[in-house]
Amino acid sequence: MTGGGNCTVAGVKVTHGFELHCDASGSNNLEVNWQNQTGSHRFHLDDLMTAVCPADPSDLEEQPVAGFNTYIGAGTGSFDGASGATALWTFTDKGEPGTDNDTFAITIISAGGTTVLDVNLNPACTLSGGNHQAHREQ
Numbered sequence: 803m804t805g806g807g808n809c810t811v812a813g814v815k816v817t818h819g820f821e822l823h824c825d826a827s828g829s830n831n832l833e834v835n836w837q838n839q840t841g842s843h844r845f846h847l848d849d850l851m852t853a854v855c856p857a858d859p860s861d862l863e864e865q866p867v868a869g870f871n872t873y874i875g876a877g878t879g880s881f882d883g884a885s886g887a888t889a890l891w892t893f894t895d896k897g898e899p900g901t902d903n904d905t906f907a908i909t910i911i912s913a914g915g916t917t918v919l920d921v922n923l924n925p926a927c928t929l930s931g932g933n934h935q936a937h938r939e940q
Contacts, residue, residue, distance in 0.1 A: 803855075803873045803893060807904070807932015811921050814838045818906065820847075820893070822873055824855035832877070832889070834908060836919060843918065845889055845910045848879040855936075871895045871936050886913030892926065895936040904934040 806819030820832040832847035855870040873893045881887035888911045896903040905926035910919040921927050 803895065803934060803936050805893070805895075805904070805932060805934035807906075807929040807934070809906070809921075809927035809930050811927050814919075816908075816919070816921060816927065818908070822850070822853065822875060822893075824853050824870070824873070826850045826853045830877070832879075832891075834889070834910065834919070843882055845881050845887060845919070846879050847877045847889065848885070850875060850877040852876045869936075869938060873936075881910060881912050881918060884913055887911060887918075893934050894926070895934040898933075904929045904932070906934070 804821045808815055808817040810816070814836050816834065816836040818832070818834045822830050822832060830847065830850040834845040836843050852875060854874045856872050857870045871894060876888070876890045878886070878888055889908060891906065891908040894905045896905070905928050906921065907926040908919065908921045909917060912918050
């Protein structure tokens, strides 16, 4: 799955971009940026730990047909440049256009165990800009 975009949750604008594979051994990238009352923050994925790519038949992705439309993953990386952070996320591809359809949820936990960003699944954040695109693994 590839894509990115932004949404605003609880007054915090969260921007993200990614290229993630259902096979955790592939090349995977995720960058998340946000600004809140404590300043501007960034998470950068270093290692993908888990990846699950199910198909939700109520929200089938469109062209190209990939066979899945949801990406659930977890990985470790850096938060504001400090290694040892963890992220857990769910991205959906709900067809075209991505804006106003595709969603994401993400929780980022610092190396010290503090939750520094929490975009819940209920409800997940709907993109106000951007697109998620599921792709068939080659």
